[in-house]
Amino acid sequence: MKKPERPADLSAQIAQSIRDAIVGGRLLVGDRLPSESELAEQFSVSRPTVREALKRLAAQNLIRTQRGATGGAFVNHLSYAEAHNQQITTxxxxxxxxxxxxxVACEARYALERACAPLAAARRTRAQLDTLRAEIGIQSRPRLTDEAFCASDVTFHRALVDAAGNPVLSYQLAGAVEAMQPLMNMITFSARSRDIILGLHTEIADALEHRDPAGTDSALLELESYTRNLARSLLAPRAAHS
Amino acid sequence: MKKPERPADLSAQIAQSIRDAIVGGRLLVGDRLPSESELAEQFSVSRPTVREALKRLAAQNLIRTQRGATGGAFVNHLSYAEAHNQQITTxxxxxxxxxxxxxVACEARYALERACAPLAAARRTRAQLDTLRAEIGIQSRPRLTDEAFCASDVTFHRALVDAAGNPVLSYQLAGAVEAMQPLMNMITFSARSRDIILGLHTEIADALEHRDPAGTDSALLELESYTRNLARSLLAPRAAHS
DNA sequence: GTTTCTTCATATGTCTGACATTTAGGATTT
DNA sequence: AAATCCTAAATGTCAGACATATGAAGAAAC
Structure with missing residues (x-):
C-alpha cells in the first residue's frame, strides 16, 4: 500500500544517517562532526548537499555550528527550553x-493538568504558590486586555504544572497549554467570566496551599466545565467558517 | 544577560521569515511558495542560501517539495502522524x-496515562478492546524477547491512550510513551515480573470492558508502583554510570 | 474529433569552484 | 614577557552550470 521506496533526496538521506548516529549513541553530546568537506567525501556528495543535510539537523536542534578555526558542527545538548519551543510550534x-x-483541545488540556494536580499538591513550593498568587493579582486588574488575560492564564497554568516537580511532565504539558493559547485568544472574556475564572484560580491556589489534592482536582474540573461551556456559547454561532 | 544580538545566518533568517508567514496565516496549507530563484531575488541572496532555508523548514515538516514543471515548495499539512514522529524523536x-x-519518566508517563483512563473507560470501542487483548496474548508467549515484550507493551499502552478518543491526547501521550521505550528496554523482565504485569494488563482491559474508571485507575496505579519498584531494584546497583 | 505521442518549459536536485568571514593559535615584534 | 600580527582552517555565501523529473502544449495517428 505504501509508495514503492522512492529514494529520498541525498541531503535527507545524509541527515537521517547522521541523526541515527546521534540517536544511536555513536555520536555523543559535544562531539564534533567531521568538517563539511570531509563529510562530503565520506558520503561521496558535494559540499552544498552536506550543508543542506546539516541545516536539516540544525533545524531540529540536533547540532549547532560554530565558525572559525576550531569551528564545525557539534552535537547539541537538547535542553528542556529548546525542546519546549519545538513542541510548542509543532x-x-x-x-x-x-x-x-x-x-477537544480543552478536554485534553484539563485531563493532563488534572493528572499533575495530586503531585503539585504534594510538592508545591512557596515560590510556586507566590507565582500563582501573583498571576491571580494580574488577572484581577480591571482594564486588562483579553490577550494579557490569556497570557497570564498560561503563566498560571504553567506554574501549576511546574509545581508537580517533574520536568518531563512540565515539558509535555507546557507544550499542550501554550499551544492552546491561540485558541483561547479567540474568546472574549466578560467581566463576569473573569470573576468566575478568578474565583476558581483562587480555589486552586488555596487547595494547593493546603496540600489538598481533591480540592485541586474539583476546582480544575469546574474550571474545565466552565471554560468549555463558555467557549461553546461564544463560538457556536461562528462554527460555519472554513 | 543574553547575547548581544548576534545576527543569525541568512538561511536561518529566511527560514524564520517564511515560518512566520506560515504560522501567521499569510501562507495557507497547500499554498505554493515562490520558486527558489524568485525567493533568492526577493531576499537578495543566492539560491543555495534559499535552499538551506527551505531544507530547514522541510526538516520541521512545514513544507514539502515537488520536482518538475508544476513543482515547488508547498505549505505542508501537518498530519498527526508526522507530528507524532517529531515529538517522539524530540x-x-x-x-x-x-x-x-x-x-521520573515513569511517574510522568503514568500520571498522563491515568489522566485518560476515565475517558477511555467511557469511550473505548470494541476494536480497541480487541487490540488490548491481542497484545496481552502476545505478551503471554513464553519465549518472547525483552525487546518484543517492551514493544508490545508500548502498543498496549498506545491503544489504551487511543481509547480515550481524543486525538490531541493521543498525540501528546504517544510521544511520552514511546520515548520511554529505550529506558524500558534497559530492564530485563523475569517470568514472574511478566506474569504480574500481564495480570495488571488484563485487569486494565477488564475494567475498560466494564467501563469502570475506578478499576482502570487502580490497576494503572498498581502497575506504576510495580514498574517503579522493579526498576529501582534492578537499576539501583548500576546507578554510578556516567 | 479524439487519442496518443513527442517536445518543451520549468522547477527542483546536484556539482564545481571560488571568495568572504570568523576564529584560535602560533609567529613576530617591541 | 607581552602585545601584536599573521596564518590556517572552518563555516557562510555566491555564481553558474548541468542533471532530472514532470506537467502541459503541440504534433501526429486513428
Whole structure:
C-alpha cells in the first residue's frame, strides 16, 4: 500500500544517517562532526548537499555550528527550553492545521493538568504558590486586555504544572497549554467570566496551599466545565467558517 | 544577560521569515511558495542560501517539495502522524541527553496515562478492546524477547491512550510513551515480573470492558508502583554510570 | 474529433569552484 | 614577557552550470 521506496533526496538521506548516529549513541553530546568537506567525501556528495543535510539537523536542534578555526558542527545538548519551543510550534501548527475544536483541545488540556494536580499538591513550593498568587493579582486588574488575560492564564497554568516537580511532565504539558493559547485568544472574556475564572484560580491556589489534592482536582474540573461551556456559547454561532 | 544580538545566518533568517508567514496565516496549507530563484531575488541572496532555508523548514515538516514543471515548495499539512514522529524523536533525545531517571519518566508517563483512563473507560470501542487483548496474548508467549515484550507493551499502552478518543491526547501521550521505550528496554523482565504485569494488563482491559474508571485507575496505579519498584531494584546497583 | 505521442518549459536536485568571514593559535615584534 | 600580527582552517555565501523529473502544449495517428 505504501509508495514503492522512492529514494529520498541525498541531503535527507545524509541527515537521517547522521541523526541515527546521534540517536544511536555513536555520536555523543559535544562531539564534533567531521568538517563539511570531509563529510562530503565520506558520503561521496558535494559540499552544498552536506550543508543542506546539516541545516536539516540544525533545524531540529540536533547540532549547532560554530565558525572559525576550531569551528564545525557539534552535537547539541537538547535542553528542556529548546525542546519546549519545538513542541510548542509543532503543537500550535497541529492544532491550527487540523481544525481541532476548542472542545477537544480543552478536554485534553484539563485531563493532563488534572493528572499533575495530586503531585503539585504534594510538592508545591512557596515560590510556586507566590507565582500563582501573583498571576491571580494580574488577572484581577480591571482594564486588562483579553490577550494579557490569556497570557497570564498560561503563566498560571504553567506554574501549576511546574509545581508537580517533574520536568518531563512540565515539558509535555507546557507544550499542550501554550499551544492552546491561540485558541483561547479567540474568546472574549466578560467581566463576569473573569470573576468566575478568578474565583476558581483562587480555589486552586488555596487547595494547593493546603496540600489538598481533591480540592485541586474539583476546582480544575469546574474550571474545565466552565471554560468549555463558555467557549461553546461564544463560538457556536461562528462554527460555519472554513 | 543574553547575547548581544548576534545576527543569525541568512538561511536561518529566511527560514524564520517564511515560518512566520506560515504560522501567521499569510501562507495557507497547500499554498505554493515562490520558486527558489524568485525567493533568492526577493531576499537578495543566492539560491543555495534559499535552499538551506527551505531544507530547514522541510526538516520541521512545514513544507514539502515537488520536482518538475508544476513543482515547488508547498505549505505542508501537518498530519498527526508526522507530528507524532517529531515529538517522539524530540522526547527520546530529551530523555537520553538529560539523564532523566527512570523513576521520573515513569511517574510522568503514568500520571498522563491515568489522566485518560476515565475517558477511555467511557469511550473505548470494541476494536480497541480487541487490540488490548491481542497484545496481552502476545505478551503471554513464553519465549518472547525483552525487546518484543517492551514493544508490545508500548502498543498496549498506545491503544489504551487511543481509547480515550481524543486525538490531541493521543498525540501528546504517544510521544511520552514511546520515548520511554529505550529506558524500558534497559530492564530485563523475569517470568514472574511478566506474569504480574500481564495480570495488571488484563485487569486494565477488564475494567475498560466494564467501563469502570475506578478499576482502570487502580490497576494503572498498581502497575506504576510495580514498574517503579522493579526498576529501582534492578537499576539501583548500576546507578554510578556516567 | 479524439487519442496518443513527442517536445518543451520549468522547477527542483546536484556539482564545481571560488571568495568572504570568523576564529584560535602560533609567529613576530617591541 | 607581552602585545601584536599573521596564518590556517572552518563555516557562510555566491555564481553558474548541468542533471532530472514532470506537467502541459503541440504534433501526429486513428
Amino acid at each position: 503543537s500550535t501548527l497541529l492544532l491550527s492545521m487540523n481544525a481541532i475544536s476548542f472542545d | 522526547s527520546t533525545l530529551l530523555l537520553s541527553m538529560n539523564a532523566i531517571s527512570f523513576d
